[in-house]
Amino acid sequence: MTDVAVSVPPAKATPFHELEVLWVHHWTDQLFSFRIRRPEDFRFRSGEFVMLGLPGDEGGKPILRAYSIASPSWDEALEFLSIKVPDGPLTSRLQKIQPGDTVLMGKKPTGTLVLDALTGGDRLWLIGTGTGLAPWLSVARDPDTYSRFGQIIVCHTVRNVADLSYRDFFTSGIHDDPLIGAEARAQLTYYPTVTRERFQTPGRITDRIRSGDLFADLGLPAGFSPNTDRVMLCGSMAMIKEAGEQLEGYGLREGSNAEPGDYVLERAFVG
Incomplete structure (x- = not known):
């Protein structure tokens, strides 16, 4: 056995945050809002949007859609407003989230409504x-x-x-x-x-x-x-x-x- 240092390849950076759902409110059978935990290093301008979604089924690719951030840039949480589409690839599942669940969010906000x-x-x-x-x-x-x-x-x-x-x-x-x-x-x-x-x-x-x-x-x-x-x-x-x-x-x-x-x-x- 030799005393040789073995380099471990760095973990591949993920393009998404995995964030906890804090609150969900269903306005109607077609509309709901939810809030998620905000990463400490996440900065955005009021009016921008971000990619939001859930992991794919059985290890498949994540399903993501663009969502405007409904909370102001100073808020400690991130709020979103969504429709419910019964057969929608994302919202058919997203509408069922509960506090404590995890959603995926892109790391780069953008947009022109600023x-x-x-x-x-x-x-x-x-x-x-x-x-x-x-x-x-x-x-x-x-x-x-x-x-x-x-x-x-x-x-x-x-x-x-x-x-x-x-x-x-x-x-x-x-x-x-x-x-x-x-x-x-x-x-x-x-x-x-x-x-x-x-x-x-x-x-x-x-x-x-x-x-x-x-x-x-x-x-x-x-x-x-x-x-x-x-x-x-x-x-x-x-x-x-x-x-x-x-x-x-x-x-x-x-x-x-x-x-x-x-x-x-x-x-x-x-x-």
Whole structure:
């Protein structure tokens, strides 16, 4: 037997964090939210997304999808809002997670739904449909949002009233936030619309933009102005395409991380 040091090859670095589920809340039979433990070294900008998923069955490849982070950049946990698809490769399993379970998360957040991608303005519109509300939960709790804009308007369009997840939060709960509660009370407006049930503000958000009802309801001049309005869009491809065309018609210019502009959308979600 010889006294020779044997070098052990370093363990292969994994591209994912394995994180504990802390909390799960089912809003409806089609929507749920969950929070996971945040790695100490994980940093992101409010509004960014990350790859999230579960290990594959029987040792297969992990199943991952892009999810907007619904918690602000300062939060000690990471929150997400998801749909439930009965036969979906990921959500059919993800919807069954419980506190204590483990999910996989990519290590590199990214995205364009961030303040850095917008030029300065007076009013920030956060327009989303369905789970496209998620990044607004992050942006609307970021102190920088209230420093940069005098008014923040969160528009959320869903099919049914029960789908207005976080409605209570945006109408009252956010006012108790220890970091931005006072600012939100003074500067934030929540504007929900519902397309398939009776509601005080019915219909698609793009229809209410076109008719002028959105601006009349809020006591604002009709239309968007490149001088004052900045807009973020997230949700269905149909809404993003139509709203983007409307904004261009008002003279707003799309921005990006490389070249900030008047409005932004998340192209990773719309293809």
